[in-house]
Amino acid sequence: MIFRILLYAGLALLLPGLAALGYSLWEGPAAWSLDTRTFWGTPISLFVFWIGLAHAGTLISAILLALGVPLDRRTSMLAELTTLCALVVAAVFPLMHLGVIENFYMVVPFIDARGNFANVGSPLVWDFCCIAIYAILSLVFFVIHLLSDRFQALEDLRRPMAWLLFPLVLWVHTIVSLDFAVTFVPEWRGAFFPLYFIAGAIYSGLAMVNVLLVAEGCRVRMLEKLMVAGSFVMLAFWGWNFALKGDWNFSVFAFGALLPQLWWVSSFRESAVGRLLVSASVLFGLWLERFYLVMPSEPQGFGWTDMGLIAFSLGFFITLLVFLRIKLRKPIEGDVLLFGELDEKPVPVVEHHTEPLTSREFIVLRFPLLVGVLVALVYTLWAVSRPAFDSVALGVPHVVAMFFPIVALVAAFVLCIRPFWTIVPRSRFTVLASAAVIVVAAFLAGMFYAGGSSQKAVREAGADIPSETIFDGTVPDSLHARALWNARCSSCHGTDGKFNEKFIREFYPVPQKLTAARLDSIGEDSLVHVILNGRANMNPYEGRLTEADARALVRYMRSLAPETNDSAEVAP
Amino acid sequence: MIPLMNAFACLLSLAMAQFLWHKPIRLFKEAFFLLLALVVFGFYAFFAGDISQPDMESYPFRMLALCLCFSTTALPNKRRRYLLMAQVMWLWIEFFGGISLYYHGVDMPWTRILAICVSVFGSTFLSRISQGMEFALMAYWIAVWVFF
């Protein structure tokens, strides 16, 4: 069975690939070929490649559905499955290529208790949002398709969802292209990159679907023709690249545009092996194109780790796809025994003229879209008003890239909620399951809000902590204490002896008025304890101040404190 | 000088549009003429404009978008849908190309983008596209190209 062969092949690639991945995670970015000029390497080229392939699935299932081109259920379900698998593979690489993987959560433009915020003007942040939303919506689209033969409500959802996914797919790959096009790297210069990347993605995606069709044992002529047409279009892009920047790569041209012309030869076209070779050549050529783009000046040492990462991506994809394909055989194949070919000559359909803005999809979508636009507006305005951007010049072009994905996500949610609500059986299990999901989501959001630990890592060779000395009773003089007070404490407690008065209106329970009598009754040791260990609304200073310093501060504070209840000014 | 270059570009796009999307629509013929159009536009952009200027980077593709806009006005079926798609493609190139250039210090061409948005939005309301309407659209696009 071809699936078993593919599964073994996939595992054979995956296992050494996992070793390469593990090694890369252990060693860090030094493991694959990079240097101090070429900062992005094989993982990023693999990322761009697999995201491009993911688009093919959505192209075939969602875009053709949106445009009303008839396609049988099996092909489109396979296409959607490949999208999901390719996305999972692609998502691994931006994570593993980070220098400090634990900090990856900082890229997400969401709430943070410390007031930090991701830089919304950075294309990597746009990338994260777009790809995450694309993955979620593709999954929802796939699930809808899986269940659509049983529930008519879901079948009606497919076309509106396809209209949401159609621009989203193009938007996602445009953002990926902007990762490169906003930089000053000479080889990445190009305001035409959005179109270039989309064309490349569609082209390589068609090739991949052709490979899968060969594996399934059937043939869709239209896709093959589109692929060859695509080779012409890519040629134009490569030509313009050469004219603009002098970048020309013969191997990319050979595998991507020259070899695919073999399709014209009927012996290649008619045999499965020939079609496989042509598609594989396209895939290889396009991967090479991404590779040379991401690493324009090749660093020395394209080594085993790089090849291992490539093997990992391929193996993971094949294994995942075949595994899911086998598991979901029943829903995908259904009762259809034959695999339908796309009709060459479609039956002439008399399309009735639809009045503008009255098509069914638009009516279904207009309320969700409105809600989506409002939410996206609120989010964007909230994000740019974060204090993190107080000293950053943020303009509209910086934030507009995240707009549509948020619109799509919210619109999809609003769109799907009613049909799903009607079809979900009201049992205790579903209620418990949904409650559990909400709790887990809230928990994750809370963890996210808290952010990473602010404890110093043990192995950190930091220098900011004054070395802890055993307190031997000597306390620094009052000039030192005064300097320390002005530097550390005065921003909250002032320099004029008013101490907590600033906070009386701000905090509850109301802080105490600290007069000299009050300070005496609290006692020096307790006050030192407060300074070192903190209190409600005050950070602990242990590790930042020695005990001797804390004692000096308390004594200085005592000298500042007013004697009576009416706060008499004590000159510092 | 620049409006003159743009005007010639419009003429060239119009000329190439004669070859695209005419019945019968054969895939390979279309792809071949698309390639030809892009090559012609590429040569024009290379020789007519100053290639080192950042805004020339997407010039041939903007010309292609204009060419597709022109040619979809002549489609027999589903004209409004493909007309809209061609204009959206033009908007896409201007908008995202503009973001890329913005990061290089070039201002975004907001008036042009707005003008195309107006055209896209207006096109959604078109019911029957009469000859007069076709001509008006084409004139509008040429005006946007030459002056904005």
Place this chain on the structure above:
Amino acid sequence: MMAAGFALFGCRDGLFGPSIKGKVKSPSLSDFENEVRLALSMQKSGFNLVRVPMPEALKTPGASQENRFGMAIDLDSCDGCGKCVLACIQENNIALAGAERAKLGQFMHWIEMHGGVPSMCFHCGDAPCEKVCPTGAANHTPDGISAMMYKRCTGSRFCGANCPVHARKFNFDDPVATGRSHKFNGNVPVRAQGVMEKCSLCLQRLQDARHDFKALHPLESWRGRGVTTACAVACPKNAIIFGNWLDEGSPLVIAAKNRVLYAPREVAALNPSIVYMRGYR
């Protein structure tokens, strides 16, 4: 999968806790001196310099109108001796590059010589690196320094890719664990593996000076007088001058007033705070 999972969450400490390598031998000063000599012998060709006006206050919202720190390097005095490079290494605990990278001319030095001219991060007012950093670790202080928050860095290396003069350095390996680091200066942290670093305009010296000034004169505004960078101190010809572009009394403004100012072509349009001086007006 398990191995990958462990490696991911156990991270660079290894599967069994921090790597027990024992006492790693720390390199000596002469190792660093030799490396500086090697770097000078392999230096790249000089920049294409274009004229720039005297830097003014930053245009970003919230920028200080009183302080904008920068440096001017006098190319008529500089003879390319490289003492600034060594001083910077000692001030900032910069690590050795390791044998393979050194052979390829890739060093961790924050100051690099290009055709006999010292160059470092130019602290651009319109910095391309800061625009693309996803977490905001690369940002600009209101008083003109292109700052780097090591703890906020996730190592995406986008900033390094976008620097037109390649001024940023990435820590591919842990400098301490691989025995390439010597802690010359207790006030400056040694950067961990996976973070980017670059010239910080000796921010630690500025902060200490600001701290002391505010401690003793809490109500006055600090203009940065009396503090200078390590490279400026080390230069035997006083070719590097640090100061505050917005302070008429700063040695920087006094020195640069009558000179023609230049910057590399790649950063000239990005409002650099560090400029070269040559000739007189």
